[in-house]
Amino acid sequence: MDIRHATAPDQIPGMSTDRLRTRFLVENLFADGEVRLLYAHEDRLVLGGVIPGPEPLPLPCPEPLGSAYFLERRELGVVNVGEPGVVTVDGVAYPLAGKECLYIGRGAVDVTFAGGAFYLVSTTAHTTFPTMKSEDPEPVRMGGREGANERVIYKHIHAKGVRSCQLVLGVTVLAPGSMWNTMPCHTHRRRTEAYLYFDLEPDHRVVHLMGEPTETRNLILADRQAVISPPWSVHCGFGTRSYSFVWAMGGENQAYEDMDLVPIGGLR
Ligand SMILES: O=C[C@H](O)[C@@H](O)CC(=O)C(=O)O
Numbered sequence: 001m002d003i004r005h006a007t008a009p010d011q012i013p014g015m016s017t018d019r020l021r022t023r024f025l026v027e028n029l030f031a032d033g034e035v036r037l038l039y040a041h042e043d044r045l046v047l048g049g050v051i052p053g054p055e056p057l058p059l060p061c062p063e064p065l066g067s068a069y070f071l072e073r074r075e076l077g078v079v080n081v082g083e084p085g086v087v088t089v090d091g092v093a094y095p096l097a098g099k100e101c102l103y104i105g106r107g108a109v110d111v112t113f114a115g116g117a118f119y120l121v122s123t124t125a126h127t128t129f130p131t132m133k134s135e136d137p138e139p140v141r142m143g144g145r146e147g148a149n150e151r152v153i154y155k156h157i158h159a160k161g162v163r164s165c166q167l168v169l170g171v172t173v174l175a176p177g178s179m180w181n182t183m184p185c186h187t188h189r190r191r192t193e194a195y196l197y198f199d200l201e202p203d204h205r206v207v208h209l210m211g212e213p214t215e216t217r218n219l220i221l222a223d224r225q226a227v228i229s230p231p232w233s234v235h236c237g238f239g240t241r242s243y244s245f246v247w248a249m250g251g252e253n254q255a256y257e258d259m260d261l262v263p264i265g266g267l268r
Pocket residue numbers: 142151153170171172181182183188193235247256259
C-alpha cells in the first residue's frame with residue numbers, strides 16, 4: 001500500500017515537477033487483475049483502483065489500516081469507471097453500470113469486485129450507515145458554453161443523498177466541447193478532496209491546477225489518474241478533450257457549499 005504523508009503549503013515553492021507529482025499525483029492506481037490502494041494522511045483518505053480479471057477480486061486489509069478487516073473502522077465509496085460490473089457486500093450483489101456509485105457502510109466484512117473497473121475512496125467512520133447504491137443522484141447543472149465549462153455534477157454521497165459519516169462523493173460529466181472543471185475554483189479548509197479523471201482518451205491529458213490560490217502549480221494527468229488536494233489547495237483543471245471525474249472529500253464537515261471561492265482575477 002502506497003503511503004502519502006501530508007504536505008504543508010510552505011513546502012511547495014522550490015518543488016520540482018517530479019516532487020510535486022510524487023506527493024500529489026496518483027499515477028498507477030489501476031492495473032489489470034489487481035486491487036491497488038493508497039493511504040493519504042491528508043484526512044486519512046484511502047484511494048483505490050480495482051480491475052478484476054476472470055476471477056472476482058476481494059477487498060484486502062493492508063497492514064497500515066491496523067484493523068481486522070478493511071471496513072472495521074472505515075466506510076467506502078465505489079464508482080465504476082469502466083464496463084458494467086458487480087460489487088458483492090457480505091453476500092448481497094450490487095450491479096454497477098459505468099459512472100454508478102455504491103456506498104458501503106462500516107462493518108461490512110466481505111467485499112468482492114467482478115467485471116468493471118472500480119475507483120474506491122474510503123474515510124474513517126465512527127458509526128454504520130446503510131450500504132446502498134445511489135439510485136437517483138441529484139444532478140446539478142453548472143457552467144455554460146461561453147466558459148467552456150458546461151457540466152453536470154451528480155451528487156451521490158452527501159448530506160441530502162446517500163448518507164455517510166464523513167465521505168462526500170460525486171461524479172462530474174463535462175459536456176462535449178467543454179473543458180474546464182471547477183472554474184472559478186475554490187479551496188475548502190475543512191476538507192481534503194481527491195479528483196480521479198476518467199473517460200479521457202489515451203493520448204489526451206487534463207492540466208490540473210493545485211496550490212494556494214496565489215501560488216499555483218500545474219500537474220498533467222492522464223486517464224484514470226488521481227490527484228490529492230489538501231485543504232489549502234485549489235483543484236480545477238482543463239482537458240485537451242472532454243472527460244469526467246470523480247470528486248470525493250473527507251474532513252471536518254459534509255457541507256458541499258462550504259467553499260472559499262477564488263475570484264479568477266485572484267489566481268496567480
Ligand atoms: O468541492 C467540490 C468539488 O470540487 C467538485 O464538486 C467541483 C466540481 O465537480 C465541478 O465544479 O465541476
